[in-house]
Amino acid sequence: MSPKTLYDKIWDAHVAHEADDGTCLLYIDRHLVHEVTSPQAFEGLRMSGRTVRAPDKTIAVPDHNVPTTLDRADAQTMTEDSRVQVAALDANAKEFGLHYYPVSDVRQGIVHIVGPEQGWTLPGMTVVCGDSHTATHGAFGALAHGIGTSEVEHVLATQTLIQKKSKNMKVEITGKLKPGVTAKDITMSVIGETGTAGGTGYVIEYCGEAIRDLSMEGRMTVCNMAIEGGARAGLIAPDEKTYEYCMGRPHAPKGAQWEAAMDWWKTLFTDEGAHFDKVVTLKGEDIAPSVTWGTSPEDVLPITATVPNATDFEGGKVGAAERSLDYMGLTSGTPLTDVTIDTVFIGSCTNGRIEDLRAAAAILKGKKIKDGMRAMIVPGSGLVRAQAEEEGLADIFKDAGFEWRLAGCSMCLAMNPDQLKPGERCAATSNRNFEGRQGRGGRTHLMSPAMAAAAAITGKLTDVREMM
Numbered sequence: 177m178s179p180k181t182l183y184d185k186i187w188d189a190h191v192a193h194e195a196d197d198g199t200c201l202l203y204i205d206r207h208l209v210h211e212v213t214s215p216q217a218f219e220g221l222r223m224s225g226r227t228v229r230a231p232d233k234t235i236a237v238p239d240h241n242v243p244t245t246l247d248r249a250d251a252q253t254m255t256e257d258s259r260v261q262v263a264a265l266d267a268n269a270k271e272f273g274l275h276y277y278p279v280s281d282v283r284q285g286i287v288h289i290v291g292p293e294q295g296w297t298l299p300g301m302t303v304v305c306g307d308s309h310t311a312t313h314g315a316f317g318a319l320a321h322g323i324g325t326s327e328v329e330h331v332l333a334t335q336t337l338i339q340k341k342s343k344n345m346k347v348e349i350t351g352k353l354k355p356g357v358t359a360k361d362i363t364m365s366v367i368g369e370t371g372t373a374g375g376t377g378y379v380i381e382y383c384g385e386a387i388r389d390l391s392m393e394g395r396m397t398v399c400n401m402a403i404e405g406g407a408r409a410g411l412i413a414p415d416e417k418t419y420e421y422c423m424g425r426p427h428a429p430k431g432a433q434w435e436a437a438m439d440w441w442k443t444l445f446t447d448e449g450a451h452f453d454k455v456v457t458l459k460g461e462d463i464a465p466s467v468t469w470g471t472s473p474e475d476v477l478p479i480t481a482t483v484p485n486a487t488d489f490e491g492g493k494v495g496a497a498e499r500s501l502d503y504m505g506l507t508s509g510t511p512l513t514d515v516t517i518d519t520v521f522i523g524s525c526t527n528g529r530i531e532d533l534r535a536a537a538a539i540l541k542g543k544k545i546k547d548g549m550r551a552m553i554v555p556g557s558g559l560v561r562a563q564a565e566e567e568g569l570a571d572i573f574k575d576a577g578f579e580w581r582l583a584g585c586s587m588c589l590a591m592n593p594d595q596l597k598p599g600e601r602c603a604a605t606s607n608r609n610f611e612g613r614q615g616r617g618g619r620t621h622l623m624s625p626a627m628a629a630a631a632a633i634t635g636k637l638t639d640v641r642e643m644m
């Protein structure tokens with residue numbers, strides 16, 4: 177048998193049918209659903225008189241639209257559109273008998289944090305969600321695709337997805353990371369290297385010592401942004417850390433079923449000599465704490481750099497950089513550490529897990545945020561929030577001057593009340609810095625939780641290594 181990549185193995189195990197042109201019908205193990213991309217899909221089912229094929233494999237949770245303030249149960253805090261979407265998810269989950277975590281449930285949170293936390297996401301699975309950051313689940317060695325609303329309807333009705341196989345790409349991070357450098361810096365640096373189209377047509381497998389050394393949470397941060405690098409999905413082979421994370425989770429297999437699952441999981445690695453169509457290698461020790469300066473995730477630089485000149489780029493990127501610099505209100509040649517900020521957002525499916533909060537707390541302990549700074553910490557789920565309170569992190573945040581919020585997508589995107597005003601500049605731990613992403617006219621600098629915490633204290637983009 178010819179050697180296979182991890183992607184090949186999971187793909188082959190899920191192909192239910194292959195047409196002559198290579199189009200495949202893939203069996204789907206887990207379908208995650210949120211309120212934004214599902215209402216029309218359920219409506220479609222109803223119109224055609226169909227039901228959900230596998231409600232026991234379909235998990236729903238509202239996250240994008242929900243306010244994160246303590247008064248969110250009061251419907252007045254939501255816009256009409258948001259209220260309608262969340263109410264539709266409530267009704268659809270009930271009507272079709274799905275696993276559901278409503279806003280009132282402590283397990284509610286961002287869909288990509290809830291899936292792994294509850295043990296729905298497991299190695300070797302196919303996982304889909306009507307959301308591009310479904311790539312996050314690849315951290316478990318699961319093939320996780322973001323899908324569109326018509327595909328959501330297709331998966332609801334059939335528990336299968338029509339797909340063509342992508343090419344294999346390997347991203348290897350060798351060696352060790354230096355102090356102050358995190359999974360977020362890895363994933364941003366990879367995109368800085370490959371560009372936002374570098375992964376187009378590929379499924380990326382991340383490997384190498386620096387990836388192995390990451391916790392499951394860090395691996396989720398890396399895979400989360402595979403999509404910003406253009407890839408169809410990101411994957412990391414499961415290992416002891418993966419099994420340990422999964423064991424005992426509410427929906428993970430138990431007893432003999434666990435043993436059977438482990439037999440399969442242990443086969444989930446890329447065989448010696450398997451072919452990759454594209455290979456990118458970065459040295460772990462070369463990666464620095466990084467920030468974005470522009471309006472694309474590929475506009476990334478080490479914090480020690482200066483704001484670039486548009487003429488530093490080539491081709492179409494010159495005009496794009498000019499526009500980015502103009503939108504971001506930045507002057508070429510300014511040291512990044514001189515850029516002042518007025519808002520800090522720590523949260524999102526990229527960096528809203530307990531380790532992210534611990535990393536922020538380690539910087540914020542005993543400190544105060546800069547006068548006039550608006551800073552919020554939004555845990556990725558109600559359970560992350562509860563754990564942070566138990567560990568005393570919430571007190572550190574509140575004492576420092578941060579708002580301590582309820583779980584949701586929050587200021588990652590402007591679909592709920594947490595938004596930037598025009599001209600406001602935010603240090604954010606999320607994954608997209610597009611124009612208007614956090615609110616019309618708002619300016620976003622992406623970075624790690626520790627870097628965002630450091631910026632909250634100084635009021636400027638800051639090299640976290642100086643505060644360690």
Ligand SMILES: CC(C)[C@H](C(=O)O)[C@@H](O)C(=O)O
Nearest residue numbers: 212213240306307308309589
């Ligand atoms: C709203 C949703 C469809 C969207 C996505 O697909 O990623 C959102 O989660 C985002 O991060 O932009």
Ligand code: SF4
Nearest residue numbers: 309524525585588589
């Ligand atoms: S936290 Fe942000 S990136 Fe993640 S699902 Fe929500 S909106 Fe999308």
